[in-house]
Amino acid sequence: MKPLPPDFYMRDVDLVARDLIGTTLQIDGVGGVIVETESYDMADPASHSFAGRTPRNAAMFGPVGHAYVYRIYGLHHCLNIVCGEPGSAVLIRAIEPLYGIERIRARRGLAMRERDLCAGPGRLCEALEIDLALDGVSLSAPPFEMAERSETPPIVAGPRIGITRGAERMRRFGWKGSPWLSRPFPKNHTAMQQY
């Protein structure tokens, strides 16, 4: 698998979020293909960076291509990848688990349904053992590894999930028809043709 070029994230955050669908994310050999993302930036009321730089969101204003990891609801973690525009990042919401399934199962539960192992930002972080220790860490070097697509997926866009303030902008992206999504996309989604 070919590693993602360093300038991959140095673009408009919506484009990066779209183009991350189909790429492979691994940590210490555990991971799979990204099938769902969301984009955030400073102009977005739903974004942690909306009110400017703070101790928590500092990574969103740090090096491009590094991780922004935060704790949510006191129980879970969420993984973002920082993009070119300061205060912008892509939330990784779901992957198709392909590598290190045994370790994923050990962390997520032996009886966990296959499709629920990494379907959601919190579940994904538990499966890949991502926590605050990885906040600010580069995605382009161990323990992380990002790889290019092996095929061009059909991509859909829709409104984001779980936000209270943000408008219903189409900033959630997913692999059309994938069984590994955290939730299906609305019926009247916008089909995105590309390439």
Place this chain on the structure above:
DNA sequence: CGGATGATCAACT
């Protein structure tokens, strides 16, 4: 099936 609920904490006001 779908909706409601409690868990639990770092950051923010």
Place this chain on the structure above:
DNA sequence: GTTGATCATCCGC
């Protein structure tokens, strides 16, 4: 003191 870019479980259809 309040608030989540969530999840697993419980309850009623």
